[in-house]
Amino acid sequence: MTLSESEIKELVARTESCLNDLHANHVLPDLQEVIVWLDKIIANVPPNAYYYQCRSLVKLALCEGSVGVISSFAIEALDDICKAIDLDPDQALYYQNRGEVRLLLLKYRTNEADRTNEMALAMRDFETALSKDPTVSAVWLYLIMLNLLFDNWDEAISVYGQ
Numbered sequence: 001m002t003l004s005e006s007e008i009k010e011l012v013a014r015t016e017s018c019l020n021d022l023h024a025n026h027v028l029p030d031l032q033e034v035i036v037w038l039d040k041i042i043a044n045v046p047p048n049a050y051y052y053q054c055r056s057l058v059k060l061a062l063c064e065g066s067v068g069v070i071s072s073f074a075i076e077a078l079d080d081i082c083k084a085i086d087l088d089p090d091q092a093l094y095y096q097n098r099g100e101v102r103l104l105l106l107k108y109r110t111n112e113a114d115r116t117n118e119m120a121l122a123m124r125d126f127e128t129a130l131s132k133d134p135t136v137s138a139v140w141l142y143l144i145m146l147n148l149l150f151d152n153w154d155e156a157i158s159v160y161g162q
Contacts, residue, residue, distance in 0.1 A: 003044045011037045019054060034058050049088035053097060056080035060101060074108065077101050092133035099125035099142060119146055 018034045038055040056077045063071035081098045088094065102122035109115045123146045129139045140159060147156035
């Protein structure tokens with residue numbers, strides 16, 4: 001079903017309102033409904049990295065509370081943010097988000113080699129984000145944390161000093 005331009009604008013407005021509430025920690029409507037809205041938007045507009053990034057954030061919020069078996073939303077969030085990066089590789093925020101998704105995936109990884117690999121990939125994402133925008137303090141903190149987890153004390157101190 002093709003949506004009209006006004007229907008797409010309405011869905012975008014509702015979605016952005018919900019995302020603003022998500023960032024402000026307000027009570028949200030059903031996040032599953034927001035995903036349905038984003039699915040409709042993505043299906044009816046040319047590929048747009050912003051909408052994939054938004055859907056990734058919503059899926060990430062849905063899997064935050066789950067423990068144990070890997071959440072399908074976590075894998076889907078990773079897929080969406082990777083698609084956003086493919087569409088717009090110059091956005092530091094997208095690399096930061098992908099690193100954060102990878103850190104979330106750590107709680108589902110039981111094999112030490114998988115955990116180490118996921119941390120290395122997250123570190124690479126944070127380093128890329130930092131190279132694109134060195135002003136985001138959260139990225140610096142993630143890099144310090146990961147270097148400490150890898151026992152790279154000198155590098156952690158170097159990142160802290162920068």
